[in-house]
Amino acid sequence: MEKLIVMGGGESGVGAAILGKDKSYDVFLSDFSKLKPKFKAKLQKEEIDFEEGGHTVSRLQEADLIVKSPGISDDLEVIKNLRESGIKIVSEIEFASWFTGANIIGITGSNGKTTVTNMVYHILKNAGLSVSMAGNVGFSFAEQVARQSFHNYVLELSSFQLDGVEDFRPHIAILTSITPDHLDRYHDNFQEYIQAKFKITKNQTKDDFLIYNKDDKVIVNWLEKNTVKAQLIPFTNTTIMTDLSAFIENNKINIKLNHNLFTMSVNDLSVKGDHNTRNAMAASTAARLLKIRKQTIRESMESFQGVEHRLEQLGKINKVAFINDSKATNINATFYALDSMTAPTVWIVGGVDKGNVYEDLLPLVNEKVKAIVCLGIDNQKIYNSFSNCVDTIIESSNMTDAVAKAYGLTEDNDAVLLSPACASFDLFENYEDRGRQFKEAIQYLKK
Structure with a gap:
């Protein structure tokens, strides 16, 4: 044995x-x-x-x-x-893959992978397929292989999970974005992190597909210099017309798979913003490859409710909006969050720094943020980065304290945004725990 x-x-x-x-x-x-x-x-x-x-x-x-x-x-x-x-x-992903013949859709990226994973699962579930989510979300892939028998698995895959891959081969791989993240784990070497992400396609063959973000220069640059056996399907917010592509034209998503064209109005998407349009293109492309009916995809994208802890609207207290973006554990994710803000914003930020370059956020902070509440044990980098453009930067000791202080800095029609740009492990169990505590602190304020 x-x-x-x-x-x-x-x-x-x-x-x-x-x-x-x-x-x-x-x-x-x-x-x-x-x-x-x-x-x-x-x-x-x-x-x-x-x-x-x-x-x-x-x-x-x-x-x-x-x-x-x-x-x-x-x-x-x-x-x-x-x-x-x-x-x-x-890795557990590699080990579990040895014992299932199920169709696997693998999704990775610095940002967007959770939303795309949930979108693909939502479409496949609505189409009546035997499907489950696993990997970085939901229950263990290995335990599901042991205990249940799904015909399709939608796997959200982190770079850490892909590091331990040898023979793992998804039929459809999706690469949403690559921006500097987890560099503390990759010897401050961005190239090592990029290589880890591309392990998702290393065992794919000409019968498989790699759906990738053509608007991401890091991804495009890697593909220009390396050989991939899978069929490549780019998605982009601009207009292209190759035989295998997803693109925007006349405010419509177009997915072209050889002679088959799928279209859907961007206005019909339930989640808004350029990044979510890309997410919807990636998910819908995977669904079309699996021959899901066009109407099912449209209905699914219209009914998709978004992901908990990702730009989650939590309602208002006395005309102040609260937004939970606890899942933003890196600079790029927080960039999307700040970019989406339309009201003067009190920003709750901080945690375990993974090699963040906060300066990338300066233009948005300057334009959108009226005050900062630091939520972490070591906040010196935040002070150093933003003290010249934000007059009020204060520290907090826990989530209840952070929310109370943030609310105290608001006026009518302002917003409080939790978008930490950092890992959560100094004060919280994980980003879900951080998001839940944020919600609980808001409920406490209402009392």
Whole structure:
């Protein structure tokens, strides 16, 4: 019996352990931190052996195969040593893909991937297909492969998940954007991060498709210099007319797949903004490749409600609007958020800096932001970047404090925007926890 060791006991790790047991591996899970009670209970129910609060290196070295959770860096000494000893280390996405023949739509990008993933899932679900979402969203891909049998998986894939890919091959890959992100994990080397993103297409063949953002110079530049076996389908907010393309003409989305043309008015999209038009083009292109009816796609795009924690409108208190963009964990995502603001804005920003260059936001901050509330342990870079163009910059100790201070700086018809441009791990469990606390703090204000 092959020995499978899973490193990391979160959603993906526990899912991998369950799939491993299902496929007759001898499974052991090891987590450096304390396991959450719900994950510990799951492992105990499945009778899977585990340890928490540290790795026993001698046990790790017994592995025939290691599935490593995406949060664990390849640069850790223990990981380097295990690789050097010849042990194969893969991601949960790679491991799960070995045990399913389902059709896979893989979606990655610095920004937009969650929205596109949800859009594709929404269309396929409305079309009556057997489909599930997994990867960076929803429940573990591996656990779903073990416990259920879907014909289609829509996978949101982070660069960390793609780092551990060897044979993983999506039939349709979507690349939404590449901007500097997670550079702390990639040795401050943007090229390493770009390479990680493009691993989504490395095993694709001429029978597969790569749908990509032609308006993204980083993506276009990489494609000009590298060979891709998949059929390329660009999407763009400008006008192009190649046999395989998605583009805008006369305020309409046009998707051209050889002799087949799909059109939809941009005005009919439920979510607004240029970035969401691109997202809709990418998702609709994937749906057309899967032969989804045109009317189903149109109806789905008209009814799509957006994604929680991404420019989520939370209503008003005394004529002050509150917008939850907790999912904005990098500069580019916050750029979209600030660009969409039409009211004078009190901006809540900060967290764990991933190598941010805040200066890219200066023109928008200068135009849109009347005050800044810092939400992080170390806010010096924010002060240094914006003190010359924003008169009021204050610190807060927690989300309730941040929201109260932000509201106190507003007048009628202003807006409070949570768009942190940073990871959440200094004060929160994850961006969802940060967004939920933002909503709770607003409810507290209403009392």
